[in-house]
Amino acid sequence: MTDTPAWVDALTPYVGYLLPLPVILPMLAAAICFVFGKRTTTQRQVAFFTLLVTIVVNGLLLIIADVDGIQTLQIGGWDAPVGITLVSDRLAALMLTTSSIILFAVVWYAISQGIHDDSNEDPVAVFLPSYMLLTMGVNLSFLAGDLFNLYVGFEIFLSASYVLLTLGATPSRVRAGVGYVMVSMASSMIFVIGLALVYAAVGTVNMAQIGQRIEDVPGGVSTAIFAVLLVAFGIKAAVVPLDAWLPDSYPTAPSLVTAVFAGLLTKVGVYAIIRMRSVVFTSGSLDTLLMWVGLATMIVGIMGAMAQPDIKRLLSFTLVSHIGYMIFGLALASPKGLSGAIFYAIHHILVQTALFLVVGLIERQTGTASLRKLGSLLYTAPIIAVLYFIPALNLGGIPPFSGFLGKVLLLQAAAEKGTWLAWVLAGGAVLTSLLTLYVMMLVWAKGFLRDRADAPDAALVETGDVSNEDNEGKGLATRVRGDAGRLTYGMVASTAMLVVVSTSLTFVAGPMSGITGRAAETVQDKSVYRYAVLGDRADNPTRHLDQDERYQGSPDSLTSREEADR
Numbered sequence: 001m002t003d004t005p006a007w008v009d010a011l012t013p014y015v016g017y018l019l020p021l022p023v024i025l026p027m028l029a030a031a032i033c034f035v036f037g038k039r040t041t042t043q044r045q046v047a048f049f050t051l052l053v054t055i056v057v058n059g060l061l062l063i064i065a066d067v068d069g070i071q072t073l074q075i076g077g078w079d080a081p082v083g084i085t086l087v088s089d090r091l092a093a094l095m096l097t098t099s100s101i102i103l104f105a106v107v108w109y110a111i112s113q114g115i116h117d118d119s120n121e122d123p124v125a126v127f128l129p130s131y132m133l134l135t136m137g138v139n140l141s142f143l144a145g146d147l148f149n150l151y152v153g154f155e156i157f158l159s160a161s162y163v164l165l166t167l168g169a170t171p172s173r174v175r176a177g178v179g180y181v182m183v184s185m186a187s188s189m190i191f192v193i194g195l196a197l198v199y200a201a202v203g204t205v206n207m208a209q210i211g212q213r214i215e216d217v218p219g220g221v222s223t224a225i226f227a228v229l230l231v232a233f234g235i236k237a238a239v240v241p242l243d244a245w246l247p248d249s250y251p252t253a254p255s256l257v258t259a260v261f262a263g264l265l266t267k268v269g270v271y272a273i274i275r276m277r278s279v280v281f282t283s284g285s286l287d288t289l290l291m292w293v294g295l296a297t298m299i300v301g302i303m304g305a306m307a308q309p310d311i312k313r314l315l316s317f318t319l320v321s322h323i324g325y326m327i328f329g330l331a332l333a334s335p336k337g338l339s340g341a342i343f344y345a346i347h348h349i350l351v352q353t354a355l356f357l358v359v360g361l362i363e364r365q366t367g368t369a370s371l372r373k374l375g376s377l378l379y380t381a382p383i384i385a386v387l388y389f390i391p392a393l394n395l396g397g398i399p400p401f402s403g404f405l406g407k408v409l410l411l412q413a414a415a416e417k418g419t420w421l422a423w424v425l426a427g428g429a430v431l432t433s434l435l436t437l438y439v440m441m442l443v444w445a446k447g448f449l450r451d452r453a454d455a456p457d458a459a460l461v462e463t464g465d466v467s468n469e470d471n472e473g474k475g476l477a478t479r480v481r482g483d484a485g486r487l488t489y490g491m492v493a494s495t496a497m498l499v500v501v502s503t504s505l506t507f508v509a510g511p512m513s514g515i516t517g518r519a520a521e522t523v524q525d526k527s528v529y530r531y532a533v534l535g536d537r538a539d540n541p542t543r544h545l546d547q548d549e550r551y552q553g554s555p556d557s558l559t560s561r562e563e564a565d566r
Contacts, residue, residue: 015064019073019086021057022096022139025050030132043128044111050132051104054139058100062093066515070522070532072145080533081206085145087533090519091342092142095271098346099142101501102263102353103135105494109357110256112490113364126163134160134260141268145533147195147205150272154191154236158184161265164257165249176252183235183245191232197225208533211280211526219285226281230273230290237269239327240296243320247304250319251312255360255369258312262319263353267345270326277330278338278523288421290331295425297324298432305439311359311369311447314439315352318395321432322348325410328425332413338520340409343513347394347402350502354391357495358384362447364487371443375452383492385448387499392444394502396437402505407433409513 029050036042065071065088075084088096110127137157144150162184166177199205201221202213214222231242238246246266250258277290301321308314326348329341361384362377363369378385394401407429414426505512522528 015061015071015088016073018057018061018064019071019088019143020075022054022061022100022143023086023136025054025057026132026135026139030129030136033129033132037129040114044114047107047128047132048104048111051100051107051135054135055097055100055104058093058096061088062090062097062515064088065090065093066518070529072532080145080535081204081209084149085206085533086143087145087529088143089522089529089532090515091271091274091523094342094346094515094519095142095267096139098349099138099264099267102349102498103131103138103260105498106256106260106353106357107131108494108497109259109360109491112488112494113256127167130160130163131260133157134164138264138268142271145207147198147207147210150275151188151191151195154268155188157265157268158188161261165253165261167254167257173252176249179245180249183249187232187235190228190235194225194228194232197228201225206533207275207279208530211282212530212534214280219283222281222283223285226276226286229276230286233269233272233276234293235269236266237273237323237327238266238320239293239323240300240320243297243301246320247313247316250316251310255312255356255363258316259353259356259360262316262356263349266319266323267326267349270323270330270341270345273327274330274338274341274523277333279526279529282526284333287331287333290327291421291425294324294327294331295428297321297327298428299324302432302435302439306435306442309371311362311371311374311443312356314371314443315355315359318436318439319352321436322352322395324432325407325429328429329410329413331425332410332417332422334413334417335517335520335524336409336416337413338524339513339517340406340413342516342519343402343409344406346512346516347406347502347505350498350505351391351394351403354495354498354502355388355395357491357498358388358391361387361487361491361495364491371446372456374447375450376448378448387492387495388448389444390499391502392440393437396440397433398437400506402502402509403433405506405509405513 029046032046033043036046061071070087070089072080072088073086074080075086078084107128110131134157137153137155137160139153140156141150141153144153162177162181165180166173195205198210201217202210204210204213214225235242235245250261253261277284277286298321301317301319301324305314305317305321308317322344325344326341329337329339329344332338359369362374362381365381365384366374366377368374394403397403397407399405410429411426414422414429
């Protein structure tokens with residue numbers, strides 16, 4: 001074991017102050033933004049700098065978790081499993097750090113767009129408080145150490161997402177919003193039922209203690225409870241056959257809102273599935289089902305993308321498709337498979353968000369995202385062309401980009417598994433990657449290379465007309481011709497930042513895969529997680545060792561050096 005850097009040792013005593021900040025900071029920012037609802041400059045500054053600070057805090061939590069192991073905080077001094085426990089291990093910290101980067105980039109994009117539009121009628125007073133509440137809910141979901149507070153985190157960001165999805169209140173957005181709300185409510189009700197079943201079976205909602213007690217529950221009962229929770233989280237993750245709501249809901253929202261939803265919210269569902277399978281329901285009784293779900297999600301999603309004439313709907317279907325890669329890696333039930341799933345999730349959050357922001361730039365530049373109306377963008381908007389082309393190749397899995405490296409990790413894990421079903425999934429993953437590259441290059445050929453005069457519906461986009469009811473709203477809605485060509489430095493810079501960050505994964509793939517590998521090992525070592533949360537209440541084989549030997553031999557078995565001293 002390498003020596004712990006001195007500055008990390010200096011930060012360790014303050015972990016108790018750092019851990020709640022990803023939840024507290026956006027909560028306070030939401031309240032301030034609401035109070036200063038008519039002072040848009042104050043709102044923008046509060047949101048911008050809050051998310052900037054959150055990136056720093058989450059980055060520190062990631063470094064501390066990677067060096068010193070799992071960090072926990074018992075809220076209010078109530079020990080687990082009675083009290084509320086916040087848990088930051090490598091997986092949670094990775095997701096927190098990645099999510100904070102895209103949340104910052106999108107709010108930068110939104111602020112830049114709002115400043116350029118400079119309209120007092122824009123719904124900024126609603127947007128920024130809702131956006132900060134969404135940030136709070138997402139961060140709480142990643143840090144929650146018990147199922148009830150995971151549910152609370154889900155409900156917070158879902159409530160905020162209802163508002164964000166219907167900004168502008170156009171008929172199509174309201175219709176999509178109603179469908180989204182109904183599906184989300186059904187998912188939440190199933191989650192509550194699963195929560196009740198868990199408590200009835202084991203008498204606790206603390207994840208570490210559930211995992212400890214569920215081993216004494218009959219296998220059929222345990223599998224049934226896991227299946228109920230999988231349905232709840234599967235709806236949120238948009239896996240097949242629970243994905244039908246997503247392509248109809250996301251494309252109707254403003255592009256910057258869709259970017260957050262597509263890049264992040266579905267990954268919260270994937271994160272919850274990983275937690276349940278690795279920490280709570282560890283028997284693997286539904287792994288075969290998950291493998292088939294992963295295969296169906298990959299194939300059905302990309303087939304849907306091939307039939308779409310609108311870039312936002314096309315990207316929404318590719319989003320569904322690539323969730324299948326993460327389920328694939330999880331279902332392999334091996335450290336390498338889970339490492340590949342985590343690596344691919346990080347890659348996909350960044351790339352998918354960047355692509356939706358690029359679509360927002362296309363809409364602002366041309367007034368449409370329909371492939372039947374687009375053309376010549378390579379010549380009329382070369383910067384946008386570059387910003388699209390790089391993440392498009394990345395998503396398609398062209399070497400040496402991170403999309404290719406993530407798929408290689410998953411294929412290697414499938415080869416090590418060696419079963420016929422693993423090889424079928426590997427073949428499905430390769431086919432999906434090729435078809436993804438095809439649809440991304442189809443957008444390139446039609447939207448960027450083709451002469452716009454050759455587009456079938458090019459004549460329908462005329463200067464001075466608003467022809468799309470989806471774009472009739474004010475504020476964050478895009479008006480077909482009223483906003484055409486109105487780009488700002490901040491909108492382009494925030495999109496470019498995400499493209500650069502997503503591309504940089506290629507150059508740090510070694511260290512990143514090392515972190516995801518260690519994260520997978522920590523998540524799958526259930527005794528480490530249980531001991532970090534429950535302490536001596538956990539059945540941990542290392543707890544009877546000499547304290548110095550225990551600390552040096554297993555850096556993840558303790559939350560801090562103070563714990564070792566105890």
